[in-house]
Amino acid sequence: MATQTLIYLFVGLSFALYIGIALWSRAGSTSEFYVAGGGVNPVVNGMATAADWMSAASFISMAGLIAFLGYDGSVYLMGWTGGYVMLALLLAPYLRKFGQFTVPDFIGTRYYSKAARVVAVICLIFISFTYIAGQMRGVGIVFSRFLDVQITLGIVIGMGIVFIYAVLGGMKGITYTQVAQYCVLIFAYMVPAFFISFLITGNPVPQFGLGSQVNDGSGLYVLQKLDLVLQDLGFAAYTDGSKSMIDVFCITLALMVGTAGLPHVIVRFFTVPKASDARKSAGWALVFIALLYTTAPAVGAFARLNFVETVDGTPYAEAPEWFTNWERNDLIAFQDKNADGVMQLSSGSAFAGAPEYTGRTGASGERTVSNAPDPASANEVYVDQDIMVLANPEIAQLPGWVIALVAAGGLAAALSTAAGLLLVISSSVSHDLLKSTFRPNISEKGELLAARLAATAAIVVAGYLGIYPPGWVAQVVAFAFGLAAASLFPAIFLGIFSKRMNKEGAIAGMVCGLVFTFGYIAYFKLADPAANIEANWLFGISPEGIGVVGMVINFVVAAAVAKLTAAPPAEVRKLVDSIRVPRGAGEARGH
Amino acid sequence: MEEDEAAREAEMRERHDAYWRENVRLLITLMSIWFLCSFGAGILFRDYLDRFMIGGYPLGFWFAQQGSIYVFIGLIFFYVWKMRRIERKYDLDD
Numbered sequence: 279m280a281t282q283t284l285i286y287l288f289v290g291l292s293f294a295l296y297i298g299i300a301l302w303s304r305a306g307s308t309s310e311f312y313v314a315g316g317g318v319n320p321v322v323n324g325m326a327t328a329a330d331w332m333s334a335a336s337f338i339s340m341a342g343l344i345a346f347l348g349y350d351g352s353v354y355l356m357g358w359t360g361g362y363v364m365l366a367l368l369l370a371p372y373l374r375k376f377g378q379f380t381v382p383d384f385i386g387t388r389y390y391s392k393a394a395r396v397v398a399v400i401c402l403i404f405i406s407f408t409y410i411a412g413q414m415r416g417v418g419i420v421f422s423r424f425l426d427v428q429i430t431l432g433i434v435i436g437m438g439i440v441f442i443y444a445v446l447g448g449m450k451g452i453t454y455t456q457v458a459q460y461c462v463l464i465f466a467y468m469v470p471a472f473f474i475s476f477l478i479t480g481n482p483v484p485q486f487g488l489g490s491q492v493n494d495g496s497g498l499y500v501l502q503k504l505d506l507v508l509q510d511l512g513f514a515a516y517t518d519g520s521k522s523m524i525d526v527f528c529i530t531l532a533l534m535v536g537t538a539g540l541p542h543v544i545v546r547f548f549t550v551p552k553a554s555d556a557r558k559s560a561g562w563a564l565v566f567i568a569l570l571y572t573t574a575p576a577v578g579a580f581a582r583l584n585f586v587e588t589v590d591g592t593p594y595a596e597a598p599e600w601f602t603n604w605e606r607n608d609l610i611a612f613q614d615k616n617a618d619g620v621m622q623l624s625s626g627s628a629f630a631g632a633p634e635y636t637g638r639t640g641a642s643g644e645r646t647v648s649n650a651p652d653p654a655s656a657n658e659v660y661v662d663q664d665i666m667v668l669a670n671p672e673i674a675q676l677p678g679w680v681i682a683l684v685a686a687g688g689l690a691a692a693l694s695t696a697a698g699l700l701l702v703i704s705s706s707v708s709h710d711l712l713k714s715t716f717r718p719n720i721s722e723k724g725e726l727l728a729a730r731l732a733a734t735a736a737i738v739v740a741g742y743l744g745i746y747p748p749g750w751v752a753q754v755v756a757f758a759f760g761l762a763a764a765s766l767f768p769a770i771f772l773g774i775f776s777k778r779m780n781k782e783g784a785i786a787g788m789v790c791g792l793v794f795t796f797g798y799i800a801y802f803k804l805a806d807p808a809a810n811i812e813a814n815w816l817f818g819i820s821p822e823g824i825g826v827v828g829m830v831i832n833f834v835v836a837a838a839v840a841k842l843t844a845a846p847p848a849e850v851r852k853l854v855d856s857i858r859v860p861r862g863a864g865e866a867r868g869h
Numbered sequence: 870m871e872e873d874e875a876a877r878e879a880e881m882r883e884r885h886d887a888y889w890r891e892n893v894r895l896l897i898t899l900m901s902i903w904f905l906c907s908f909g910a911g912i913l914f915r916d917y918l919d920r921f922m923i924g925g926y927p928l929g930f931w932f933a934q935q936g937s938i939y940v941f942i943g944l945i946f947f948y949v950w951k952m953r954r955i956e957r958k959y960d961l962d963d
Contacts, residue, residue, distance in 0.1 A: 344934075349930060349933065349934075351934075352911060352912075352930075352933035352934050355933070355934050355937075355938065356907045356911055356933060356937050356938070359937075359938045359941055360903065360907050360937065360941055362941065362945065363899075363900075363903050363941050363944055363945060366945045366948060366949075367896055367899060367900065367944075367945070367948055368896070485935060486924070488925070488926070488935075489923065489924030489925040489926045489931070490924065490925055491925065499924070499925025500925055501925055501926065501927070501930070502925065517919070517927055517930050523912060523913070526912055527908060527912050527913070530907070530908065530911075530912065531908070552963045553963050554949070554952065554953065554956070554962065554963055557945070557948065557949045557952065558949050560945060561942065561945035561946050561949055564941060564942050564945060565942055568938045568939070568941075568942055571938055572934075572935055572938055572939075575934040575935070855885065858885070858889055858892075859885060859888065859889075859961045860956060860961060860962060860963040861956075861961050861962065861963050862963065
């Protein structure tokens with residue numbers, strides 16, 4: 279069968295599976311809609327959490343990022359896994375014992391204040407929307423490259439699928455669809471990784487392959503060879519980083535704490551039956567995540583090696599098919615600086631910014647770009663990092679069904695995360711804003727309807743952001759983590775571990791952490807991007823890592839304000855006492 | 870009767886406090902390991918560790934891209950196991 283037919287077949291089958299599961303597991307009550315009735319097996323929940331967590335960024339972009347960052351890519355590997363230790367040890371079991379539906383529920387009740395709840399809702403909506411726009415872009419990329427449909431149509435189809443199972447099924451539908459999506463995405467990620475690891479090193483297990491010798495008789499280890507090849511071309515060695523140690527430290531910490539503070543991840547632990555199950559579930563989630571995350575550095579290194587060896591010194595006229603395919607999709611460009619028709623790779627970028635194609639073809643048949651060439655670099659090839667995972671099977675010349683599998687896997691990753699985010703957005707609107715703040719008398723049926731309407735509205739907004747991505751979305755999507763680290767995490771952590779923390783302290787802390795982090799990021803990313811260089815950064819910390827400083831500010835302000843104001847009332851202290859012990863966690867309940 | 874009640878309540882509070890102290894002690898130990906294997910081995914002491922090799926991996930690089938993740942998994946499941954025992958000991962399991 280032709281590759282294209284296989285792609286339609288695989289993607290079609292996986293979509294049919296998701297819709298089938300959604301119809302089978304419709305939500306009938308608010309408890310089922312918000313937390314799947316609180317009866318999900320911890321291992322199943324772990325798998326759903328892994329799918330929820332691993333987004334288009336993990337599946338499509340991460341290995342490519344590591345391929346180009348080398349050692350510096352470790353910040354994502356440690357940052358996006360280490361947070362689960364914090365979740366399992368510091369947050370999840372206590373939040374499950376608390377036993378309500380949403381993160382603002384906890385903050386609103388623990389800090390006995392509607393204002394605290396509303397601040398939490400604002401943090402949550404902001405974090406979730408910046409995150410979801412990235413998912414929709416992932417859906418668009420996969421559709422346009424593999425299914426040959428317009429990005430817009432691709433996003434509309436993706437919205438339709440998510441609509442069916444998120445709006446009908448709520449958390450219950452999402453949980454079981456995510457289990458299926460995890461299976462699809464991990465299979466799709468591992469199969470090409472096995473193949474490529476075997477081709478390059480003779481060892482099919484990528485985690486070992488990356489530490490093995492290259493299969494070419496040179497006796498060099500993969501990482502040694504990669505270092506040599508890259509240094510030959512003037513790049514930094516793969517195993518050396520170019521970021522400063524304090525920046526690597528802060529980015530890693532911000533990603534870890536941010537992970538632990540992301541509402542769509544936390545809410546998954548509200549769905550298991552018991553507090554001890556929340557711990558177990560976080561462990562399983564990390565096992566399922568680690569499978570992909572320990573494979574990604576191998577995929578990244580192999581992809582970089584393959585890419586350099588296939589492209590560097592090859593005349594454009596003889597460029598492989600995948601190269602011209604991705605060039606057609608605007609994600610690769612060749613700018614023949616020395617007019618010899620041969621593609622040269624080197625450190626530095628070919629030109630500044632994204633390629634602006636002129637619509638004409640150059641001497642060798644390449645699509646010419648109007649960007650001014652960067653005189654400081656001999657590099658002639660622009661490549662979007664996002665293509666590394668998607669193009670990898672093609673670069674390694676794997677069979678068509680593997681390519682089809684990767685297309686289905688990329689969609690599974692993007693759709694599962696989008697659905698999880700939509701759910702926390704809709705429950706924060708229907709439950710936290712309507713039921714708990716502005717319309718306490720709303721009936722269960724009315725609340726369920728409001729949740730579904732809010733989910734629908736959120737899908738439309740997310741789709742719009744995907745189709746017409748405003749410039750700022752791509753710039754700030756990674757900062758959802760910084761904001762979560764600086765706002766929600768400290769408030770939740772202090773709410774559990776400090777009985778003295780009161781509403782004044784928590785609100786002041788959240789607001790200061792959020793305003794500082796948001797201001798720093800907005801200044802360097804939006805207001806004055808030219809100033810975004812190491813010399814101007816506070817303590818040499820980039821905007822990616824600044825959430826750590828925001829978090830420290832949050833803790834300090836919260837502690838100081840709480841010391842100067844009245845202690846929380848007795849019943850709140852009692853609440854803290856009760857969430858600290860696991861006994862007596864019932865089904866997740868409303869008020 | 871009332872004295873009984875008060876005594877039982879005091880005993881219960883004591884049990885809760887002892888349980889919580891033991892939990893916090895365990896948390897501090899485990900979070901220290903968490904910090905040492907990721908921020909320590911993978912970032913702060915990486916240059917020193919990179920002098921040693923584990924297969925084809927420089928050791929610090931291995932911790933940063935592989936090892937720390939395995940340690941994270943081990944930490945969570947150790948905590949699950951240990952907490953079960955602590956909760957049984959204080960009769961507070963769920």
